[in-house]
Amino acid sequence: MKNFSARNRARAALLLALFLLLALPGALAAQEVLYNAKISTYFPNSITNAYQSPDLDSKVMTSFKPGQAIQIVEVLPNFVGILVGNKTGYVLRHRIMDPVALDPANTPRFGTAFNRYFTTASREIQVLAAPEAGSQVLITLQAGARLGFLDVENGWARTIFKRQYGYVDTRTLTELEMVAASEQDGTSEVPIAVYNSFYDISDNENNQNRISNLVVGGQRMSLTLEPGQSLDFNNQVGPFRASNGYKPAGALVDGELVFDVYGGGSCQVSSTLYNVILQLNGVTVLRRAPHGANGIKYLPHGVDASSGMLNLVFRNDYSFPISITAHVQDGSLFVAIYKDS
Structure with a gap:
């Protein structure tokens, strides 16, 4: 019995050591x-x-x-x-x-971030840099703003804030809704994929023009795609000119920030949409180009999709129509795709 107990203690010690090693x-x-x-x-x-x-x-x-x-x-x-x-x-x-x-049939496209939950704020909510009270506030959203979440753990809902994780205390959320578990489970009320990016809300004229362009671009992009139908972002959302409601704002051109570009900021609409369709196996990307080797600051590297001089084009290969909606408010650009009946 002594030898048996000693062996067990030795085995337990070894397992503990391995656990601690792997945790480092x-x-x-x-x-x-x-x-x-x-x-x-x-x-x-x-x-x-x-x-x-x-x-x-x-x-x-x-x-x-x-x-x-x-x-x-x-x-x-x-x-x-x-x-x-x-x-x-x-x-x-x-x-x-x-x-x-290595296994494309069972591995998401690089950079895909699956959002499993979403919410519409019913009061002021803060996105924090860490899942603990008192940590740095990354952004404060007001009632009506929409936000997607990767997961929820220990009372904290996790999102992607630009190039880091952000956390929201679920006690500040009146309702936390689920994205459909599969495309077939989606409805016209339950989205099959969502994503949101964040933008600056400073009140200088150039930035306010940019926010206005986000709203216009989101409205022009909201539509239904039938099976087999493609969306050409520039054709649908453009032309980027004053007659379509666009204003001059900053935009990245060949990796450099250029001001007074009509429709400046529209790339954030196409890039956020791209992060939604990355989550959907039944949507085929036909054309997509990044902003350059460094990407853009409001999204993780490698998942941006430029528009204007470049373009985003994709096709609905599902057997059912899909509807695209966009919502712009208080620093959050939220895009959702629904299964249409």
Whole structure:
């Protein structure tokens, strides 16, 4: 009996040690490889660091040269987890290129963020930088604003705020609604996919013009697509001129910010829509272009979709119509797609 107890204690100690080891940042990688990729060649004269945790202040594990192959095991808003030997290291998302799924039939398109819940604020709510009271306030939304969430845990609803996670105390939400569990479960009232991005609400003229363009673009984009029908974003939402209600505002052109562009900000509408259709297997993207190697600041790198000089085009390959709606208020641009009867 003594030997049996000793063996059990030794086994328990070993299991505890393994558990603690795996809980440490940069510990032995247990995740499966999701994507093969390369270190970006857009920065040809610099190395790319892999960090021990998704934090630029954490320890540098190793460095990579441009074009070097990597294996991705985790995708976060601002980092990807990659294999570094038998451990996991973290590289900034804008420092990678050409991610390809190892098992495309069972792996989401790179950067897809599935929103499982959504809400319409009935009072003021705050999006915080951490799931704890008193943490940094990222944005304050007013009654009527809409917001999508990835998941809910321990009383906190998690969203993506630009290139980081944001958290909302569910006690401040009157109602938390669920996105349909599958496309077939969707209805004209229950969306099959949602996503929202955030925008600046400062009251200078250029920014107010940009917000006005978001509203106009969202309204012109709200429609129903029949099976087999495509949406050409520029044709539907444009032309971007004053006669269609657009105002001059800042826009990214060849990676540079240019002011006084009619329809400036419309790319945020197309990019937010792109993040909705990424979640849907029955929607085929026919044309999409990023803003440049660095992407745009209001979304994680690699999931933006430029419009205007470039374009977003996609097709409804479901056997049923889908309806697109957009809502712009208080810093949140919310897009939802519904299964139409």
